[in-house]
Amino acid sequence: MSLTQSDTDAIAPFVWSDLAERIERASVKAAQPPEHWMLDGWQVNLSPGLARRSRSIQPLDHFGCLSLHDKVHRAEQHCLQSGLPPLFRISPMCRPPELDALLALKGYRQEDDYRVMTLPLAHVHPEASREGLCLRALSTDLLAAKVGTLRGFSPSQIRAHQERLQEASTPFHAYVLEREGQALAFAQMAQEGDLAGFYDVFTRPEYRGLGLARELLMRLLALARTQGIRHAYLQVEAANITARRLYKHLGFQDLYAYHYRVR
Template structure:
């Protein structure tokens, strides 16, 4: 057993901050009872080791915080075996949108009842729109007026991200808020993606380097704001190989894939699949079991790729903005 530290074996701490991102088994001192120590074992991904605190994320998504002074043993252990046949967890459209929002986080948020106002210097509509979940804490007209003011103060267009099944769709139609950028949320079991071929030349890192950022077409003049959003999220990894990049953010059982881009001259060589596979293996090692992503409904090429990878439509959303 990876977490078994035999009572007859010498307890050693064979993990260091350099092992962040690896799967580890650690033992901590729990308490002393009548002069006898009791211990607790934790197996998971070493998420961080900073300021005297060791954080290990279990497969369930729970993060265990261990004071360094209580650590009595630790070692790097092999990645967990891939388990086939695990179903995608059942979540509502609003729940999946909230998971995705945490993995593509705005730099500024403000609650409005069941709505969440998000801003990130204008980098992507997703991070600069109202996440419409439940009901706002005031009548709809007052809520929309507040949204206009809040985004106007930041020099941003007041966008709403609205589930297609939201009860507020008729009200927005009546008030002339323009619908655009219909988007699909798609999900798939993660385990099959870990078997995608290739990936030997894919480099994974915690931060995007200059080459990765230059290859990402959405960055443009918003490089500063983009870096904050791209690097935000519970556990983010960036992938790069000649002619292709990608990103995954792991949040418990869920892994959000995005920013998969292939240089025009390198397309139709399986590079996107190679990067997806490398990111999937990294996400699976951290305990994720389900993949999700967002793709605009009219992006036929991307939808065809994700069809071949086993993604199915979960739900849809679109954006709204005032006519004037």
């Protein structure tokens, strides 16, 4: 199956489904850092880390206790008081739906185009594992340190990532694919009911192009299926052609898109 730039830009109009709603709520929960604040149904994430999803406003519910303008203002002030620029994550399920248009009128620009992709694990068929490669579990602290260092994160950003994983209400499980004790690729799996989200999928630069990420994900998908997981999901930038080609080849399909609003 080929994947071109035009394929990454095109996505079908969103149609609400129970699966999409559950995945959105699971991913918001998985991104929740210790430093967060609930505001009339919105989750205001205030992590000092690098991941945008953990330092952004997640407008998942709107209880109507505050007017929308007042709610936006309060969320902005809380971010600024914490030393962070206001950043809103906008998905098709953000509430209220008119929030995105209001932010545009307030001068917020749209940034980053992400795709949430999903795969029913009933469609995953076991494959023979490549010889010489070993899948090993490791602590989330160690994964955050190793992957953060390889990505050039600062010590404070690595600590923020470690703290978020330690405090997460969603269980995270970290894995490394090795050959003769040498770490080649990493990934994390966050489990929520019958859903498994894949995060921090990372291959060491010197080993890229060898099919290691595919091998790692195939083993983790098979593992997830044995644990009663029915649907896998992940989030990826639309412009990341290489990653999206891999995920498409594994059977993942676009479920919905989201973006950020910042000024």
